[in-house]
Amino acid sequence: MKEIVVISGKGGTGKTSITASFAVLAGKSAVIADCDVDAADMHILLDPNNLKTEDFFSGELAIIDENICTQCGKCFDVCRFDAVEIIENKHTINKISCEGCGYCARVCPVNAITNIPLNVGKWFIANTRHQQPLVHAKLGIGSDNSGKLVAHVKNMAKEIADQYNRPYVIVDGSPGVGCPVVSSLSGANYVVLVTEPTVSGLHDLKRVYELVKKFHIKAGCIINKFDLNSQKTTEIIEFLENESIEHLGNLPYNEAFTKAMTECKTIVEFDSGEITNIITKVWEKVKTTLT
Amino acid sequence: MKIAIASGKGGTGKTTLSTNLASYLSENNKVVLCDLDVEEPNSALFLKTEIIHQEKKYKGIPEWNKNTCTLCGNCQEVCNYHAVIQLGDTIMVFPELCHSCYACSDLCPTNSLPMINNETGTLTHFKTNTFDFVESRLKIGEEQAVPLIKQTLKYIDNNFSDEFHKIYDSPPGTSCPVIESTKNADFVILITEPTPFGFNDVKIAIETMKALNKNFGIVINRYGVGNDDVINYCKKNNIPVLAKIPNKKEIAELYSKGELLWNKIPEVKTELENIKNFIFSNIKN
Numbered sequence A: 001m002k003e004i005v006v007i008s009g010k011g012g013t014g015k016t017s018i019t020a021s022f023a024v025l026a027g028k029s030a031v032i033a034d035c036d037v038d039a040a041d042m043h044i045l046l047d048p049n050n051l052k053t054e055d056f057f058s059g060e061l062a063i064i065d066e067n068i069c070t071q072c073g074k075c076f077d078v079c080r081f082d083a084v085e086i087i088e089n090k091h092t093i094n095k096i097s098c099e100g101c102g103y104c105a106r107v108c109p110v111n112a113i114t115n116i117p118l119n120v121g122k123w124f125i126a127n128t129r130h131q132q133p134l135v136h137a138k139l140g141i142g143s144d145n146s147g148k149l150v151a152h153v154k155n156m157a158k159e160i161a162d163q164y165n166r167p168y169v170i171v172d173g174s175p176g177v178g179c180p181v182v183s184s185l186s187g188a189n190y191v192v193l194v195t196e197p198t199v200s201g202l203h204d205l206k207r208v209y210e211l212v213k214k215f216h217i218k219a220g221c222i223i224n225k226f227d228l229n230s231q232k233t234t235e236i237i238e239f240l241e242n243e244s245i246e247h248l249g250n251l252p253y254n255e256a257f258t259k260a261m262t263e264c265k266t267i268v269e270f271d272s273g274e275i276t277n278i279i280t281k282v283w284e285k286v287k288t289t290l291t
Numbered sequence B: 001m002k003i004a005i006a007s008g009k010g011g012t013g014k015t016t017l018s019t020n021l022a023s024y025l026s027e028n029n030k031v032v033l034c035d036l037d038v039e040e041p042n043s044a045l046f047l048k049t050e051i052i053h054q055e056k057k058y059k060g061i062p063e064w065n066k067n068t069c070t071l072c073g074n075c076q077e078v079c080n081y082h083a084v085i086q087l088g089d090t091i092m093v094f095p096e097l098c099h100s101c102y103a104c105s106d107l108c109p110t111n112s113l114p115m116i117n118n119e120t121g122t123l124t125h126f127k128t129n130t131f132d133f134v135e136s137r138l139k140i141g142e143e144q145a146v147p148l149i150k151q152t153l154k155y156i157d158n159n160f161s162d163e164f165h166k167i168y169d170s171p172p173g174t175s176c177p178v179i180e181s182t183k184n185a186d187f188v189i190l191i192t193e194p195t196p197f198g199f200n201d202v203k204i205a206i207e208t209m210k211a212l213n214k215n216f217g218i219v220i221n222r223y224g225v226g227n228d229d230v231i232n233y234c235k236k237n238n239i240p241v242l243a244k245i246p247n248k249k250e251i252a253e254l255y256s257k258g259e260l261l262w263n264k265i266p267e268v269k270t271e272l273e274n275i276k277n278f279i280f281s282n283i284k285n
């Protein structure tokens, strides 16, 4: 089983539209994982039927039992996150600031503090309209640990792929270069980078590729809207050559992407011409590289 | 006044709005723009700047002193993030996982885990012709964005008085880094696109702002594509739509070159004026 992760560093480059297209092209050979848990949009295009919904717990939150607390102030002294507040002369924990490090509970002389497991979101196993398994999630508001939820979504997808003998796991990765994208990348066999020829597209591509390199994963790149700025496209291609990143293909600037999305369809179902052709070729290339 | 610009998903025009609004407001006001999207800071790409100050930023992580350690195992026991682990007769620290809570260090009976500085990124203070600009950039490999965001906010508070209008380009999403970036703002602008993705993500961002009790409004970018779901939703829920930035290839092209829009495209200037008027008349101070 091979795991293909699609990332872009910068948002809005068409990453999810392209990932969902791969999913449609792969059909029953793939299990899909939406690891962009902060802005999970894959379900909009794949229209899944949720078969299983579960809460996800990760990390802890401290709470003070005011009947036991003697207001000694020790917790306030040790908390490095300004999460212990004194409200109306009572020590209380600010839920949003608490990082669940557990330090306060360890020093409270009367054991007034308990750490409760934190519900950080929900995750789902679903069946898409193309009859393929999709694992996706919804992060709770202001939750930390999205990296752990990402890891969980990916592991579930892999387990399903193993069980049902599906050769591919296709992952819509997280944005940025921090903890969630690190979780998205770990264990991947191939990374598809989606970029656009803009100053920020190139900048973010370089940053996220620095991270990919640390994982020693093979990578290929799709330049979306390549005709928007030919100079930037040339710069991107140079960068790909220097780094030996496979140049998988160029997609034109085309409102069809947005139109397809507005109809909640993937671009390969909506367009029967050039764009579908290019994406199909890219998908074939990725498969060939992986065999 | 503190204005944070955020969005549920990335790539909806957060940086475009932040840089253009900062530049536009700086015509008649003291302005500082702060790029808090430390994972992918992009604002600088759109501005002509001169560096006036740069500093490395650090977080505390424990460093093991093997000579005094008695291998009691307490550190591993107290770390909730598995960032310190005992392997045989060695204590290993994983800096990327450490949240700098100091528990292992303070509670080590032999003081064998003093906290040392570990670089997390770089803060740079720039000047443009008309305003100040501060960005922080997370070092690649560092996983925690929040400590760097906190330090950057502190830098702004220490260096700029209340006379300044402070504009924060926030990270995308609705998790910790966004909460940190928006929690002290007087007003939050959520920017979105009128598409099903934009609609889905902005609803989550709206819930987040409501949960934080924020004063906020919506700006629609690439107006003209997609459908009216976002606008209808805002109407129904009494959420102010401050501006609609039109969908134009010309805008996408200027953006691709890293250029500001408001001084070249009159419609953009009009929309910025709408934003300014709304915020200035709704927020006193």
Ligand code: SF4
Residues within 6 Å of the ligand: A061, A062, A078, A079, A080, A081, A082, A083, A084, A093, A097, A098, A099, A100, A101, A102, A103, A104, A105, B101
């Ligand atoms: S668990 Fe940690 S972060 Fe939360 S209140 Fe206690 S010391 Fe502070």
Ligand code: SF4
Residues within 6 Å of the ligand: A064, A068, A069, A070, A071, A072, A073, A074, A075, A076, A091, A107, A108, A109, A110, A111, A112, A113
């Ligand atoms: S350390 Fe315990 S007793 Fe002291 S103020 Fe905190 S909760 Fe109360």
Ligand code: SF4
Residues within 6 Å of the ligand: B064, B068, B069, B070, B071, B072, B073, B074, B075, B076, B091, B107, B108, B109, B110, B111, B112, B113
């Ligand atoms: S708590 Fe201190 S003495 Fe105990 S194992 Fe850790 S470093 Fe060594």
Ligand code: SF4
Residues within 6 Å of the ligand: A101, B061, B062, B078, B079, B080, B081, B082, B083, B084, B097, B098, B099, B100, B101, B102, B103, B104, B105
């Ligand atoms: S400082 Fe806190 S998070 Fe870091 S290693 Fe020590 S106990 Fe773990």
